[in-house]
Amino acid sequence: MxxxxxxxxxxxxxxxxxxxxxxxxxxxxxxxxxxxxxxxxxxxxxxxxxxxxxxxxxxxxxxxxxxxxxxxxxxxxxxxxxxxxxxxxxxxxxxxxxxxxxxxxxxxxxxxxxxxxxxxxxxxxxxxxxxxxxxxxxxxxxxxxxxxxxxxxxxxxxxxLGLDRLDSQRRRQRDRQFTIDVLENFRYSCAFCGFHAVLNGQATGIDAAHVQWHAYRGPDDVANGISLCKLHHWAFDKGILGVMDGKRICIADVFVAQSDGGLPLESLKDHTFAVEPRNNAIAEQFLDWHRNNVYLGAA
Ligand SMILES: [Zn+2]
Structure with a gap:
């Protein structure tokens, strides 16, 4: 250009x-x-x-x-x-x-x-x-x-959309402190399933997810963060998984698993968090936002 x-x-x-x-x-x-x-x-x-x-x-x-x-x-x-x-x-x-x-x-x-x-x-x-x-x-x-x-x-x-090859590698610079705070708050484990693994001395396979999406003015605040493994992060953003009453995991009815293949999601149904936050609970307002805007089940 x-x-x-x-x-x-x-x-x-x-x-x-x-x-x-x-x-x-x-x-x-x-x-x-x-x-x-x-x-x-x-x-x-x-x-x-x-x-x-x-x-x-x-x-x-x-x-x-x-x-x-x-x-x-x-x-x-x-x-x-x-x-x-x-x-x-x-x-x-x-x-x-x-x-x-x-x-x-x-x-x-x-x-x-x-x-x-x-x-x-x-x-x-x-x-x-x-x-x-x-x-x-x-x-x-x-x-x-x-x-x-x-x-x-x-x-x-x-x-x-057939846009896989189009990726200019420009990523938003996320607040690194947010990631550290959220992961520490959940002991570097997935809040939903407890997944915790270390590769070369570093926690691996988990993300600090925004409950209210960053793109929708969800703040980089630990009260808006949840630590999740890759699969559960994807399912939470996709609206397949949601959270009721602050810590009960729910799964949307529209999600249909093929035989036992859906177990990593379905086994979470009605369970409470595998890992509770250490210092900061997730603020209810952000969980509300997720239920009303993202979660595909009955809110
Ligand atoms: Zn998980």
Whole structure:
């Protein structure tokens, strides 16, 4: 990329980061726009786009599935992929060409969006940049993932979208002190299963997880941290595992294990923590947030 393109890219990343998300504050609704942008970039990356015209009916089903899969706890109204497709027009990088005129803030009719003459498009310079530079695409994907999802879920989302190869290796610098405090608080063990292992003198295979996601203003505070092994960290971020009454582990009904293969998760059902925090309990407000926004079972 030349200097001009780099400046354009920085501007664009800022526009993506400041996408106005759905006002309800619910994760499921809020993540629709970022999922749509990731899907559009993945179509460019995987050579499925011939020109700067994205027809709703070509991506509708996939977007709906992405919202179900990665959009957090489902909302009552369902995935409604037409919402992000319409409302992205409030951002300067997206143009919606529909057959009717809509006032700002209203969702376009699905029948209108499915009309062969309707389409969405990136602002031409944005399209040019995304089309011509795989580095630009990599940075956009990184930036969006880091802004809205915890790192444990990035691999799943990338894989789902065929974006595995696009990884510019830029990681958010996390507060190291948070990691140390949380791991010490749980004796370098998984709070759920007690997993504790040392490799070359160092605790291994465990993470300091944010209960309220970092991307959702969850603070780097030990009261918002839980030490978990890799599997249980993933299941907690995915919403398969949750915590009730401060320390009872629950598992979402929608999770279905294949034969005994699900035992590492299912055996936790209704157990209390294998390792209790040493000094600082997890604050109830963060567990509340997780139950209401991430956990897939009855909250
Ligand atoms: Zn564990």
């Amino acid at each position: 030349n200097l001009n393109e780099l400046q354009k890219l920085d501007e664009l990343l800022e526009q993506f980061r400041s996408m106005k998300l759905h006002g309800s504050g619910r994760l499921g609704a809020a993540l629709k726009k970022p999922l749509l942008v990731l899907l559009l970039v993945s179509r460019i990356e995987n050579n499925r786009v011939e020109e700067n015209r994205f027809h709703f009916d070509e991506i509708e089903k996939q977007l709906e599935r992405l919202i179900r899969e990665h959009g957090g706890r489902p909302t009552k109204s369902g995935p409604r992929p037409e919402q992000p497709f319409s409302h992205l027009r409030s951002s300067p990088f997206w143009i919606l060409n529909s057959q009717r005129e809509y006032e700002s803030g209203t969702t376009a009719l699905v029948s209108d969006l499915r009309d062969p003459n309707s389409y969405g498009a990136f602002q031409p310079k944005v399209y040019q940049l995304l089309r011509s530079s795989s580095d630009a695409r990599a940075r956009v994907v990184d930036s969006i993932l880091q802004e809205w999802w915890p790192e444990t879920l990035h691999g799943d989302i990338r894989e789902d």
